[in-house]
Amino acid sequence: MAFPGTGKIWMNGSLVEWADAHVHIASHVIHYGSGVFEGARCYNTLNGPAVFRLDAHIRRLLDSAKIYRMDSPYDQAAISQAVVDLIKLNGFKACYIRPLIYRGYDSLGVNPFPCPVDVAIMLWEWGAYFTKEAIEEGLNVKISTWSRNAPNTMPAMAKSVANYANSQLIKMEAITEGYDEGIALDVDGNLSEGSGQNIFIVRDNTIYTPSLGSSILGGITRDSIITLARGLGYTVTESIVPREALYLADEVFFVGTAAEVTPVKSVDKITVGSGRRGPVTEALQRAFFDVINGKVPDTHGWLTYVYPEEAALRTPPLKAAGGKSR
Numbered sequence: 001m002a003f004p005g006t007g008k009i010w011m012n013g014s015l016v017e018w019a020d021a022h023v024h025i026a027s028h029v030i031h032y033g034s035g036v037f038e039g040a041r042c043y044n045t046l047n048g049p050a051v052f053r054l055d056a057h058i059r060r061l062l063d064s065a066k067i068y069r070m071d072s073p074y075d076q077a078a079i080s081q082a083v084v085d086l087i088k089l090n091g092f093k094a095c096y097i098r099p100l101i102y103r104g105y106d107s108l109g110v111n112p113f114p115c116p117v118d119v120a121i122m123l124w125e126w127g128a129y130f131t132k133e134a135i136e137e138g139l140n141v142k143i144s145t146w147s148r149n150a151p152n153t154m155p156a157m158a159k160s161v162a163n164y165a166n167s168q169l170i171k172m173e174a175i176t177e178g179y180d181e182g183i184a185l186d187v188d189g190n191l192s193e194g195s196g197q198n199i200f201i202v203r204d205n206t207i208y209t210p211s212l213g214s215s216i217l218g219g220i221t222r223d224s225i226i227t228l229a230r231g232l233g234y235t236v237t238e239s240i241v242p243r244e245a246l247y248l249a250d251e252v253f254f255v256g257t258a259a260e261v262t263p264v265k266s267v268d269k270i271t272v273g274s275g276r277r278g279p280v281t282e283a284l285q286r287a288f289f290d291v292i293n294g295k296v297p298d299t300h301g302w303l304t305y306v307y308p309e310e311a312a313l314r315t316p317p318l319k320a321a322g323g324k325s326r
């Protein structure tokens with residue numbers, strides 16, 4: 001969806017009109033991919049707008065920066081507060097949240113240290129990543145000919161802009177060949193993840209997902225789904241998952257901030273299970289959507305309400321349930 005092109009963007013503590021939020025073409029990030037970022041969502045819950053797992057997202061942002069030896073001039077509390085303030089300022093009820101830490105303008109060369117570390121936060125209104133039908137019917141996906149990065153090359157645990165060169169190759173190949181999405185294997189040929197999503201498979205009611213050692217991003221939705229699944233009584237195993245387990249699965253589904261929980265109905269034109277959303281995927285979708293819509297008490301403290309006083313008035317059990325406010 002094209003940008004609406006309105007609202008304010010937060011840049012190093014200043015509020016800048018969308019149309020004026022420029023960086024110089026000589027900025028280091030443009031030439032050398034020296035940036036790390038986050039993608040989070042604010043949902044319009046029954047109790048008002050709330051950011052899903054804001055703390056976890058900003059923590060991962062700063063972890064990504066640490067791996068790349070970037071000293072952020074803003075700490076976790078300052079960036080989190082800036083996100084909430086920006087949502088209020090722009091008057092959004094639901095939006096996608098994109099904080100970015102990057103090497104800016106000073107000089108060009110592989111050595112990034114002379115360049116300043118800049119921070120920006122942008123928001124925009126963004127609906128479902130896949131279609132509404134896909135949420136129920138599932139996606140057709142292919143195993144990409146592109147692998148994820150080998151260990152000790154580009155760190156998978158860092159959400160670095162540079163990693164998305166690989167993601168783009170996976171996505172473009174899938175689209176060009178008529179699929180909805182691509183799945184990458186790691187360098188050993190085991191399952192890794194989608195171009196921008198983590199992946200789960202279900203067989204005989206047990207849930208499996210590749211572990212951090214399979215060159216995946218440690219997804220925050222992945223972590224949430226593991227927690228919800230265990231809460232529903234499922235066994236969830238994080239392990240090496242061979243490619244062929246996809247073909248033999250009863251269910252396969254993607255998870256991510258953008259993808260939320262989206263079933264996969266075929267892999268390499270081999271039908272997965274019944275060829276549509278399975279019962280475990282549906283149960284986890286429901287559990288996830290109930291949390292992000294504020295339909296159930298926020299027992300895990302995953303929601304940061306933008307207007308906590310209003311949220312508390314609307315849901316008396318919220319405080320007891322441990323809902324966070326900022």
Ligand SMILES: Cc1ncc(COP(=O)(O)O)c(C=O)c1O
Binds near residue numbers: 221
């Ligand atoms: C490569 C990749 N894997 C997994 C994910 C899912 O992570 P999260 O659930 O934190 O959005 C994303 C989305 O950011 C991603 O880009």
